Every structure is written in structure tokens, then in C-alpha cells.
Amino acid sequence: MKFSKIVLAIICMVVAPVSPAQDGLGGGHGAESRNMRLAGMSDLQGRSAFQVVIAKQGERWIAYVGTHGGGAMNPLTGQEEGNGTIILDVSDARQPRIVHHIPTASKKAVEGGEGTGAQMVQVCAGKDLPRGDPAKAYMMRTDGSRAHEMWDVTVPERPVKITDIVADLRSTHRQAWECDTGIAYVNSGLPGWEVLRMTQAWDLSDPAKPVHVRDFALPGQQPGAPKRANRRLHDGHGPFSTGPKGNRLYFGYGNVGSGAFQIVDREKLLNGPKEPTPENLLYPQLSFQATGTMQAVHAVLPLIGMEIPEYSRYTKGRVRDFLLVLPEAIENECHEGPTMMVVVDITDERNPIGVANFQVENKDGRFCTRGGRFGPHQTQENLTRIYHKRVVFVAWFNAGVRAVDIRDPYNPKEIGFYIPATNKNTRPECVKTAEGPRCKIAIVTNNVEVDDRGYVYMTDRTRSGLHILEPTGEVRKIANFK
Amino acid sequence: MPFRFSAGACRFAGLALTAAAAGLLTACQTTATQGTQGTRDPRQVEARNMQLVGHNDLQARTAYQPVIHQQGNRWIAYVGHHGGVQFNPLTGKKEDNGTSILDVSDPRQPKYLAHIPGDQGEGEAGAAQMVRICDGKTLPKGDPAKRYMLRTFGNKGHEIWDVTVPEKPALLTTVVKGLKGTHKNWWECDTGIAYLVSGVQEWRSTRMTQVWDLSDPAKPVHIRDFGLAGQEPGATGKVPINLHGPISTGPKGNRIYFGYGTNTDGVLQIVDREKLIKGPKEPTPKNLLYPQIARFELGPYSGAHTTLPILGMNMQQFAKDAKGRQRDFVFIVNESLRNECTEEARQLVYVVDVTNERTPFPVANFDVPEESGNFCARGGRFGAHSSNENQPPMYAKRVLFVTWFNAGVRALDIRNPYSPKEIGYFIPAITDNTVQRCIKTPQGARCKIEIQSNNVEVDDRGYIYVADRVNTGLHILELSGAAREVASFK
Numbered sequence: 001m002k003f004s005k006i007v008l009a010i011i012c013m014v015v016a017p018v019s020p021a022q023d024g025l026g027g028g029h030g031a032e033s034r035n036m037r038l039a040g041m042s043d044l045q046g047r048s049a050f051q052v053v054i055a056k057q058g059e060r061w062i063a064y065v066g067t068h069g070g071g072a073m074n075p076l077t078g079q080e081e082g083n084g085t086i087i088l089d090v091s092d093a094r095q096p097r098i099v100h101h102i103p104t105a106s107k108k109a110v111e112g113g114e115g116t117g118a119q120m121v122q123v124c125a126g127k128d129l130p131r132g133d134p135a136k137a138y139m140m141r142t143d144g145s146r147a148h149e150m151w152d153v154t155v156p157e158r159p160v161k162i163t164d165i166v167a168d169l170r171s172t173h174r175q176a177w178e179c180d181t182g183i184a185y186v187n188s189g190l191p192g193w194e195v196l197r198m199t200q201a202w203d204l205s206d207p208a209k210p211v212h213v214r215d216f217a218l219p220g221q222q223p224g225a226p227k228r229a230n231r232r233l234h235d236g237h238g239p240f241s242t243g244p245k246g247n248r249l250y251f252g253y254g255n256v257g258s259g260a261f262q263i264v265d266r267e268k269l270l271n272g273p274k275e276p277t278p279e280n281l282l283y284p285q286l287s288f289q290a291t292g293t294m295q296a297v298h299a300v301l302p303l304i305g306m307e308i309p310e311y312s313r314y315t316k317g318r319v320r321d322f323l324l325v326l327p328e329a330i331e332n333e334c335h336e337g338p339t340m341m342v343v344v345d346i347t348d349e350r351n352p353i354g355v356a357n358f359q360v361e362n363k364d365g366r367f368c369t370r371g372g373r374f375g376p377h378q379t380q381e382n383l384t385r386i387y388h389k390r391v392v393f394v395a396w397f398n399a400g401v402r403a404v405d406i407r408d409p410y411n412p413k414e415i416g417f418y419i420p421a422t423n424k425n426t427r428p429e430c431v432k433t434a435e436g437p438r439c440k441i442a443i444v445t446n447n448v449e450v451d452d453r454g455y456v457y458m459t460d461r462t463r464s465g466l467h468i469l470e471p472t473g474e475v476r477k478i479a480n481f482k
Numbered sequence: 483m484p485f486r487f488s489a490g491a492c493r494f495a496g497l498a499l500t501a502a503a504a505g506l507l508t509a510c511q512t513t514a515t516q517g518t519q520g521t522r523d524p525r526q527v528e529a530r531n532m533q534l535v536g537h538n539d540l541q542a543r544t545a546y547q548p549v550i551h552q553q554g555n556r557w558i559a560y561v562g563h564h565g566g567v568q569f570n571p572l573t574g575k576k577e578d579n580g581t582s583i584l585d586v587s588d589p590r591q592p593k594y595l596a597h598i599p600g601d602q603g604e605g606e607a608g609a610a611q612m613v614r615i616c617d618g619k620t621l622p623k624g625d626p627a628k629r630y631m632l633r634t635f636g637n638k639g640h641e642i643w644d645v646t647v648p649e650k651p652a653l654l655t656t657v658v659k660g661l662k663g664t665h666k667n668w669w670e671c672d673t674g675i676a677y678l679v680s681g682v683q684e685w686r687s688t689r690m691t692q693v694w695d696l697s698d699p700a701k702p703v704h705i706r707d708f709g710l711a712g713q714e715p716g717a718t719g720k721v722p723i724n725l726h727g728p729i730s731t732g733p734k735g736n737r738i739y740f741g742y743g744t745n746t747d748g749v750l751q752i753v754d755r756e757k758l759i760k761g762p763k764e765p766t767p768k769n770l771l772y773p774q775i776a777r778f779e780l781g782p783y784s785g786a787h788t789t790l791p792i793l794g795m796n797m798q799q800f801a802k803d804a805k806g807r808q809r810d811f812v813f814i815v816n817e818s819l820r821n822e823c824t825e826e827a828r829q830l831v832y833v834v835d836v837t838n839e840r841t842p843f844p845v846a847n848f849d850v851p852e853e854s855g856n857f858c859a860r861g862g863r864f865g866a867h868s869s870n871e872n873q874p875p876m877y878a879k880r881v882l883f884v885t886w887f888n889a890g891v892r893a894l895d896i897r898n899p900y901s902p903k904e905i906g907y908f909i910p911a912i913t914d915n916t917v918q919r920c921i922k923t924p925q926g927a928r929c930k931i932e933i934q935s936n937n938v939e940v941d942d943r944g945y946i947y948v949a950d951r952v953n954t955g956l957h958i959l960e961l962s963g964a965a966r967e968v969a970s971f972k
Contacts, residue, residue, distance in 0.1 A: 289843075290841040290843070291841075291843055292835050292836075292837065292838050292841045292842065292843030310828070310849070310851065310852060310853075311827070311828050311852075313823050313852060313858040313859070314823045314826075314827055314828060314858070315823070315824050315825055315826070316783065316825065316826055316827040317783045317826075317827025317828065331804070334802050334803045334804060335804040336803065336804055336805055336806075337800075337803055337804070337805035337806030338797070338799075338800045338803045338806055340845075340900070342843075342845060345781070347781070347782075347783070348781040348782050348783075351779050351780075351781045353779075353780055353781055353784075353832070353844055354832075354834075354843050354844035354845050354846075355832070355844060355846075355847050356845075356846055356847055357845045357846055357900050357901075359799075359900065362799060362802075365801060365802030368802035368803070369802070410847050410849060
């Protein structure tokens, strides 16, 4: 062995305590971390995973994981099953245990494909919903591009489907379900609309009896509007709701390029005139902000009422509202424009202004060459007081999950990160070259969420599973574990 | 901890021994004493990676805009003043503040050549705040042997002076008078087109734009009046915020970046220069909108004093990205107006991505941490005001200087506009000339004496000129240490 290789091996041992799992195709890689450590891991049966939400049910902590298309063996049933919803008991975060998989018909779908599997999932307790059964727990999920479904998950081991909320769709995507009111905003593709992804508001206060409230999109996307050259321009990505108290919905728009976000009056959306005319679609809008040359807006996270320590001695402008705006990296190996998280001051919500950005340091373009996508995708959405307005975790594809100190929104700072090791399930990601496809094996962290205990959950798009993390060092210090 | 050294001693050294001045400056630094929190003496300089080269007291006049111009083998600085009256030792008379003219060929010994009195009045009301210089040989129809100075006359008008012999400036012509406001002009020397910040009587705002053809400085030709739609005569509703000043990229870039507002309701307006100059001139809302490419609003907490375009930045960090490697930016510098952080929000620098110029979107900010100098309590204004506009090769796309009132001038590394970083600063020492700034308290006025660095400009040699609002004069600086490495001095 040459000296340089020995040095490299030593460096690898230091940087990557978990040894590389695989040789050959791009080799895969070990874990890398700072101020975050692995608590537990599930292989998710080798399924390509998307959204993860965690609910406390009685004394148990249950994780629900949505998946992209494809299929895999479910050892619990002994069957090959199309990717659907994986339900895990994570009460002991060190030993997450899969208790059930609800399949879909996506077995033959493109592995990791969009619009198949059951990408999205939301959970509400019956006791929180205005007309739910207090003894029950409910799960809403997408079924491919076909439908939004309602399930009874009171016993996570034995979920029972209650009803299709809406079916025969062309597309589904993000869902947001207010547990205290039962109002849900689901991303649907309705025939006739001049856009693939728009929003439907549903009253799911009684989960067994969904009531349609209205359909919503940008003016120009409504049925009967003139045909657009790019039907996916300003595709909806679903809103973040602050509920009846905050009375705001924050919508992200865009698929690739030409992103925008929109601030909407929730009350006016729900109770305003519902006929999808341009006037009625504009009625609840407070502002619409294009995000320049940035990519589309995939995810948003409002941080309302931030006290800015730096401005504590000022008579004006000490308390500000912000919106974190995240595009989605789409192409592998940086075959697109750079993507970043932007912090937007929405104190004057009719006139949002960007104030800062956060990027993962990409020295020498190292993340552009290791394989898979590099860029942001999404943040945690659970506003637990442990992390809210303090630490934002951002899923950054091949850069894993990044912990960002957001206490001074003008200066977001990275304080930790975790990139899991690849494993035997990790699927190679490819780019086209003149000589044909070139593929590499790398982690592609898709989504991140936190639970009310402070555990951080990250899912992998390339089938490496679910990693449960706990903060250490500075991340733990900045979080509020009191 | 910043090093502090006595500016007075350095100045004395510079006056006494020109040849040895540089060496003594170093000595000043090496004998610097470290200050301690709570015992700060405003008669001590605070600095990091910037050092004093020379100083002139500007006859204790409150100073606004410095512009430095090479005239033959000489370097001449022109400094616009706010209103006031001071004694001019060259004439032996008390004169209303106007324009100071200095020979800064040796920046260690700036030499005061002439003072052209301005209009009567205090503060922003009188004097001659703004100044621009063009050579006759550059102007299409100028006298090649001459040099011309465009300046404001109070809030009433704009004048052109012959400054071929800087010691003996002569009024050439009054471009326009009878105005109700003036401010920061822009003059394209290669075309002669000037964008004068004027308050035309019939217009609804005191600061809007007049476009003039000054290609023959002796014969100004009015082209049109311009402003934000809603500022024009006869409009109704709320009047859009006053203009602060434009920066033109000339016929080649074909863009003008207008900044409106000081500490509130800022607007960045991007305008098609060709359409502005040649489009329909009648001030109707439609005609005013015709050359407008974008109007970006900064909301209730920030103004837009300087809107400096930094175009065609090659983004090193995006070198491996397939798209978007080259970006265009505008640095918007807000202006703090109030003393001791009262009655306004923090004024800072916004970095706006204008690659897609129809949808400008800020992506970063630069601010000076208040705690780093206890600046809110120090006295006077604290916050951004103005950046240098001259972009010589050693600084272009690399280093930007921004005045920050009581925090002096700050040097920013802007090579990555997504993350501007401070690499140096200089807060001059106050002198016996420095005047106080006050705030109202229930017990009456409380006043403090502190530096108020007002405007900054650089010359083509790389010297940095900082003008003080509270009569401390003009400080000529240079970068040192790690900050000098960021610049490109070859």
C-alpha cells in the first residue's frame, strides 16, 4: 500500500467511523458528522423514502414514512409489496422497529419515481380533531398520483382504510392537515386546471366524512384559462398553515426555475368566494414574490415574531417575521444552477424581502462529484419549542442533514450536520455522459423531521433507510431541552 | 481587540517629516496601546487592516461627498458640503459651506486649494452637497483643454464650473435653478448625459430626476423629467418616496439603477437607459413606466441611499454548477438618519441578485454588530450610509467600502456576494473641530461628540477618502494586512 493510500485510509477512519459499505460503483461512503450523532436506524425494507412524521400515540412514539415508487420484500408478510407507507415504533429511538407497511400498486413503478408510491403522510389524534373519535388516531396519505386517503392507525400494527378523500387525480403532493380544526390543504392534480399541481382545501374535522371546501391555485392556472406554454410553470407545492390563530398560509410554487412564494389570508381562502375565477383566486392573496434566478420554491417555513438580539436597542423593527424559502435540487451532480435556502423578511407581509442565505460549503465542488443531488429540499415542520426559532434542520440531499442556527436570521450559521453511511441497499444515482450513464453511490437525504423529544429523523431517497439522530455539542446547547 | 493609535500624532508626523511619514505611521501603529472596554477615548483611532495616510480639516466644514480626479500629474479631490458657515483662511472671510478643492497628489499631505461657497442654510438645506467631474477631452463636445465640475447649489439648482485650474475655479453656467430640492447626481463623462436629482416645482416630490445633455458643458440641453409613477404633476394618492440618486452603466450597459428613500420605504428602480433618454417625454404615468424594468421595494424599515451595480460576477463557489455561475448584483446601501438608534430601524446593506433583472431578489446582507462597539449608545448616527462608486481594478468585484457613521468606514470582501465579510475598518479620531449630536430625553437634549463618517470614495490609486458629517474633515486611508491581500495591487 502506498503511503498516500495509508494516509487516506487514516483520514477515512477519522472522518468516517462507519466504514464504507460498498466498493465498486462510486464506492459509497462512510458517515460524516459534526455535533449530531446516530441514535438508531431502520433500513425501511430498502424502500426509497420521502416524508416522515412522528406522532405520540399513548405511551408510544410512532413514525410514519412515505415512499417513492418501486417495490421490495416486506419480511412481516413475506410478500413483495409496492412501496407505500412504512409505520415504525420509535419509542426506543435506538431500536426503531417496523410494525407495518401499507403497500400501493407501485411495485412496477420507476424505482424512486415521483407520483408513485405513497410520498406524503400526515397524522392527527382523534381527540384533537373537532369531530374525530377521541379513541382513534388518523392518518392521511397519498396513493400514488391517484388519491388522498384516510386511514385509521389507532393500532399502528393494523391500519384500516376509512375512505378515499378524493380520487381520480392526475397528481398528488404535499399535504398539510391542521389537527385542531381538521382543515387540510392537499396538493392535487385536477383535470381541467392549467397546471399539474394545485391545492384543494378539505374539511376533515370528521375524518370519516370529508367535505370539500374549495380548489385553489394562481390566477391563470384555473380551468378555462388560456393554454400556457409551460403547464408546470409555478406548480404548487402545498402550503404551510399557521392555523386560525396565525391566519396565514405560505405557499411555495415552481418545479424547475422561476420559483415564487405566496402569502395568503387563511380565513379569506376558506370562506371567500370559491368559484375559480381569477378575481376569486386573488382575493385571499396578500403578496406574491418571485424568487429571481433561484430555483423553484419547494418548501417554506415561517418564523413569526423573532426577537432580533442585534436590534434590541432600537426603537423600531426589533421584532420581525421571517419565511425560510427552500428550492429543491433536481439534477444529479450539480447539473443545474446552484440552490440555497433564503431567509425572507415578511414583517411587511405585502412586501417580502430576502435578507440572507444559507448554503452548504462546497469546497472544490466536492459535493458536485460524489454522486446524486446536492442542494436543499426541505426543513423540519414540527414547531417543537426545543428547536423552533433556534435550530433549523435542512435536508440537503448528498450533504445529508444540516443543522442551522437561525436565532439571528440575518446570519444563519451551520452548527452541525450528519451524512449517513451508504449501505447495501443504497441505489446508484447516474448522470448522462458522452460515454453513456455514469453512476455513483451516495446518500441522498430527502426529508427531515423532528419529534417532541428532540430526535431528528432523516429519510434517504436512494433506499438507505431512516436515520434517527440526536444533537450533541453546540446543536444541543442552542436547542432548548429544558 | 482593535488597535488604537493617536491620529493626532500621526498627522503631526506627516506634517513634520513628509519623507519619513510612512515610517512614522508604522511606528504609530507599533506603539499602539490596546483599548479596554468602557474606557474608550473618541480621540483615539480604532482600526483593523486600514490605516491613516493623511488628513485635512476641510476648514471644519460638515462634509458629504468626496470625488477624486486625476488632472494631468495631479490628483484633485472635490468635496461637497452640507450647509453651515466657516472661516476660509485662504480668503480671510467667513463663507457659506460649498465645495472644497484639495490637491491630494501626496495623500500624506493633502493641500487645500480653494473653497467655492455654496448656498446659505444649515444641514441638507444649503451648501453644495454633490459634485461630479468630467474632462473636456472625454465629453463629446467639451473643450479638450478643460475640466468641468458639476455641483449642486443648495437645493435650488445645478451649476457647472471650469476647474481646469483647481486653484481658480470659475462658474461656467447654471444648468437649472429655481428647484425645490437637489441631491446625488450622476454624470456620464463619455456621453455627457447627466441625471440630476432635482425638485421641479410642479412635481409632487422634492427629489426626482432631470435628464440633461451636458456634452457641451457651456450649453446644457434639457432632455426630460423622470420619477416613479405617482410623483408626476397631477397625480393623486400617496406620493412615492423621494429619489436619492442614480448610477448609470452608460450606453454599453444601458441600465440605470435608481435608489429611492433613506431610512424607510426604499425602492430600487432598474431603468432602460436608452428608453429613458429616447422614449416619450411627457410625464404621464405610462411614459414614466415605459423605461422601467423593475421596481423593487424594501418595505417600511429600510431605505435605498446607494444602489451600486456589481455585474457579471463569476461565482467561484458555483464553478462546478452547470448553470447560474455568473450573476449580477446590486448592493443597496440604506441610510441611517437618526441618532443613537432611535426613531428608526437598523440601516444596513442588502445584496440583491438582479441576474433576472425583472425580479430582483435580495440574497444576503451586511451589517456591523452593534455590540462590537456599543454603537447605539456611543452618540450620533449608527448605520450604513454610502459605498464607494468608483470601481478601480484593485477593488472592483473584490472590496467595497461603506461608511457607517459612528462606526467609521468598513471594508467588505465582496468576492462572494452571497456572503459579504468585513475585512477591515477605520474609525477616525475626533478633533477639536468635531461637533456634537443630540437626542431628546425627558430631561432635555443629551449630546455626544463622535465621528460620523458620511461618504466614502476611492481614487484610481486605491486611496480611500472618508468625509465626516460633524466637521472632523477628510481622512485618506489605505488598506493594510490581510485586507490588502483581498484587493489586487500589482
